[in-house]
Amino acid sequence: MSSVDVVELILQDHRRMEDLFRAMRNVEADRSAALAELAGLLTAHSLAEEDEVYPALRRYKNVDGxxxxxxxxxxxxxxxxxxxxxxxxETASQEWQEKLEDLVTAVNHHVDEEERTLLNDARENVADDRRAAWGRAFREARARHLENDCGSVENVRKLVADTKD
Incomplete structure (x- = not known):
C-alpha cells in the first residue's frame, strides 16, 4: 500500500489528532502548543477532505452520498x-476543560463514523491508483491550508460564520 493512499493519510491524521487530545488533557503538557497544532491539523484536514476527497467519493455509486x-x-x-x-x-480553567471535552466528543464521533463508512467504502470501491491520486491531492490541499494559517482563531471564526449564512 502506497504511503500516499488517501485512506492511510486520513487515518494518520486521525491518530495524530488523538495524540494531541491526550496532550491537551495532560496538565503537564504544553496544552497551548497542542491546541495550536490541533487547530491547524483539524481545519486543514477537514478542508482538504471537502476540497479533494468528498467530491470524488460522491461520484462512486457504491458510496453513500x-x-x-x-x-x-x-x-x-x-x-x-x-x-x-x-x-x-486559560488552559487550566474549567471552561477550557469542558470545551476540550466537547471538541473531543465531536471529533471522535466523526472519526468513528468516517472510518466505518466512507473510508471502508473507499477501500472497497476505489482502485489503489485512484486512492493514491486522491492522496496526493489531499496532501497538497492540506499543506496549502496549513500555509495559510487555517487554524487561527480568525479563520475558524470565518469558517463558522460562513456556514451560518
Missing amino acids: DDVDHGVHEHREANEALLALLEAG
Missing part, C-alpha cells in the same frame, strides 16, 4: 467546538 453530506455536517460541528475552545482562554 448521505454519508458524505453527514461528514460535511460533522466538520461544521467540529469547527464550532474548536472555535469555542480557541475562545475559552
Whole structure:
C-alpha cells in the first residue's frame, strides 16, 4: 500500500489528532502548543477532505452520498467546538476543560463514523491508483491550508460564520 493512499493519510491524521487530545488533557503538557497544532491539523484536514476527497467519493455509486453530506455536517460541528475552545482562554480553567471535552466528543464521533463508512467504502470501491491520486491531492490541499494559517482563531471564526449564512 502506497504511503500516499488517501485512506492511510486520513487515518494518520486521525491518530495524530488523538495524540494531541491526550496532550491537551495532560496538565503537564504544553496544552497551548497542542491546541495550536490541533487547530491547524483539524481545519486543514477537514478542508482538504471537502476540497479533494468528498467530491470524488460522491461520484462512486457504491458510496453513500448521505454519508458524505453527514461528514460535511460533522466538520461544521467540529469547527464550532474548536472555535469555542480557541475562545475559552486559560488552559487550566474549567471552561477550557469542558470545551476540550466537547471538541473531543465531536471529533471522535466523526472519526468513528468516517472510518466505518466512507473510508471502508473507499477501500472497497476505489482502485489503489485512484486512492493514491486522491492522496496526493489531499496532501497538497492540506499543506496549502496549513500555509495559510487555517487554524487561527480568525479563520475558524470565518469558517463558522460562513456556514451560518
